[in-house]
Amino acid sequence: MSNIKTSARTVAAVLLVLMMGPFCANIARAQSSASPDPAHHVIEIKLADLNDDNPLIDYRKAVLELAMRATGKRFSIKGCQVADVATSDQRYVQLIQAGQYCNLMTTSAGSSMTRGLEGIPFPIYLGGGGYRVLMANAASLQRARDIRTLDDLRRFRIGSGIGWTDTHIMQANGLDVVQGNYLNLFEMLKARRFDFYNRSVFEASGELETYDRDHQLAIVPDLVLYYPVDLFFYTTPGRDDIRDALLDGLRKIHRSGELAELIRQHRSTRQARQLLKSTHPRVIVLNNDRLTPLERKAIETYRLDWFK
Template identity: 25%
Template structure:
């Protein structure tokens, strides 16, 4: 009996030691369509480091702004994911590995389904700039498009933009390549379609972020990502993610005409020189 009790105490002591060494990464995935992918890529990075981390997922009703603030102050969350710019990187610490390899910076257009001929005539970037685009008033994309000379019609409410493009208030509503197909499926009553031939592209990194007071976590995750990139596992996970495969197939990206524009909102530390971090439709088989 004494031997059995001693054995149980030893097991409890071992478990307590493991638990004490294990570090928790608290995240929130409330109503976020990118959460599943972001968490799966985080798990990939953690498999490539030697420290024991555990992900703790909450589903509390939180806006992106609230999530970012909780991470910034070191509150109830340790990590966030979102598109990045210099302003964002001034407040929280980015892990500069673009989770979607910049795929979200490829924008295809929602248009009135009777207007495709108008876009078939676009041959140059200057032709494209003769058209008007609709965007949310506070969106980063709005500033990017305006900085490149596009005419942007702004709306305060995201749902309004679908009715505005249908009604001819502007010519096109640019969306990330992963967005418009589901959005239109939810609005079958509207006379809308995805434009067939064009892409507007700019560098748009989608990073994981941690508090500036937690550089160790950032270093560990970045190390894991770089090891996964080196052996091909990162690219394999990216290309086989259902949301990525679905987007590339539906958007017919390889056969579209791509117009590249600048993103003046990026920080100077954006790893633009690391070609392996960025998706290019020309590389598709």
């Protein structure tokens, strides 16, 4: 009798397994389809300040697209989903920390604003962001001829934006800095409130065309400031997919020479490089103690000789 009961239980167990088989398979298939497939994952990038009319911002987008294509991953790029009003870098930082409407921005390395973001340790200008020129009025342009050293420069007053990384760097190097709103600084220079306005080698020519229609200002010829700084991408904390893919892509386009070629060809950078190559300027070097160790190492590692 015991053997009969055992056999019955065995048969029942086998039947139960056979009946449950398709059900378990369906569950497994459902779970499989619900799991993200890395091969089909689209990296959605929401870039701050996406303005194709500005050559400088267009360059950032061009670098981003070139790097992401080099990864072979699927991606999309669109602007931040915020109201169509002027948005400060500080506001973009807050939006990117949250990650809902923005998840990527570019700004100067060493900024205290970005400490809460995930930095991608790669300088998008290959060190070129550290080259600065001085915008002058008629009086200071004449006096600039005698500037040869940092001590010479300390005798002048230099305009710079409120809270800018450049402002902190110049102050730390003992320079007399007058701070103001970006647009107001052009008028302040014309009014001789200070002697020079420190500008990026990529920015100065275009700014003169836009903000000096009456030709009261000029770039000091044959004089360049340099301090180790550049623009970096910063993303939302926890967005490892963006950080890892973008860093991989940036390294690839650096190794392949595609990034250097973009710098040679892009409308925002080609004239600046030609200027540095052709003039053999006096170069005054400033220290920058605001970089994180990761930012400093990246600027030292990924470099382009801007004078060749």
